[in-house]
Amino acid sequence: MLSDDDVKWLETPQPGWSALRLPHMILEDSFVSGDSSGRRLSLRFFRHDPDRSLRAKVIFGPGTQGPPGHAHGGSMAAVLDDAMGGAAWMQGHPVVAAELTARFKTMLPLGARCVVEAWVSAVDGRKVRVAGRLRQGDGDTVFAEGEALFITLDPKKFGVLTSEASRIFSELDEGTS
Ligand SMILES: CCCCCCCCCCCCCCCC(=O)SCCNC(=O)CCNC(=O)[C@H](O)C(C)(C)COP(=O)(O)OP(=O)(O)OC[C@H]1O[C@@H](n2cnc3c(N)ncnc32)[C@H](O)[C@@H]1OP(=O)(O)O
Structure with a gap:
């Protein structure tokens, strides 16, 4: 369903x-x-090295349709949820979502190449606030913005995931990934 060019685009990190x-x-x-x-x-995840926030490249296929020819709002909210949760995990917070707000700004044409940006905005004890933006891959159009409250879980209950996350990120730091 994806063209070879789309797959190549998804897998190529930006500087x-x-x-x-x-x-x-x-x-x-x-x-x-x-x-x-x-x-x-179709998604690929990246770390934005300068500030260790999360980036993802994403293409909404025909099966994500809401309005004809355009992405369903729930699919955009799900992508923002995942990216914002990933941004928290990337900074060492093993979390789940407690609250999520999505603002839909512009209808997103199916098949468009998009970028998601997500970053931790505040940490207060177990409460981790994260923001995100879903935008055009090669332009400034913003399709949706999100804000979410995530709650840190007991790392003992998520030991496998937490240690796997540490391994993935230390490999990035060593430049071996
Ligand atoms: C390997 C690494 C890869 C990295 C890169 C990967 C990229 C890909 C990763 C994908 C990452 C996942 C992304 C998906 C994220 C989901 O969608 S998770 C699924 C949806 N969420 C859920 O199912 C959560 C359901 N809720 C719960 O389980 C529980 O309510 C919670 C959230 C764990 C909280 O329960 P609890 O632990 O008993 O905590 P509790 O004592 O009630 O509350 C703690 C504090 O939080 C506050 N709080 C709790 N809930 C709320 C709320 N809804 N509103 C406001 N405040 C709240 C409380 O008021 C309390 O505040 P303080 O009194 O301390 O001031």
Whole structure:
């Protein structure tokens, strides 16, 4: 469903980005990243090295349709949720979402190449506030913005994921990924 050019675009980091090679156990059944058919959501995650925030490249396939020819708002909110959660995990906060706000600014044409930016905006004890933006990949049009409150879980209950996350990010720091 995706063209070779689309796949190449998805997998190519922009300057200052490092590719996050996420383990199969996270990706295979993920609601957001688990479809490899190209019909629904196609994503690749990156770290924005200068500030260690998260970037993702994403293409909304025909199976994400809401208004004819355009992405469903729930699919955009799900992408923002995942990216904002990922931004918190990337900074060492093992979290789940407690509250999420999405503002839909411009209708998103199916098949468009998009970039998601997500960053931790504040940490207060277990409360981690994260913001995000879903925009055109090669322009300034913003399709949606998000803000969310995530709550840190007991790392003991998520030991495997937490140690896997540390491994992934230390490999990025060593430049081996
Ligand atoms: C390997 C690494 C890869 C990295 C790169 C990967 C990229 C890909 C990763 C994808 C990453 C996941 C992204 C998906 C994120 C989801 O969508 S998670 C799924 C949706 N969320 C859920 O199912 C959560 C359901 N809710 C719960 O489980 C529980 O309510 C919670 C959130 C854990 C909180 O329960 P709790 O631990 O008992 O905490 P509790 O004592 O009630 O509250 C703690 C504090 O938070 C506050 N709070 C709790 N809930 C709320 C609320 N809704 N509103 C306001 N305040 C609240 C409380 O008031 C309290 O505040 P203080 O009194 O301390 O001031």
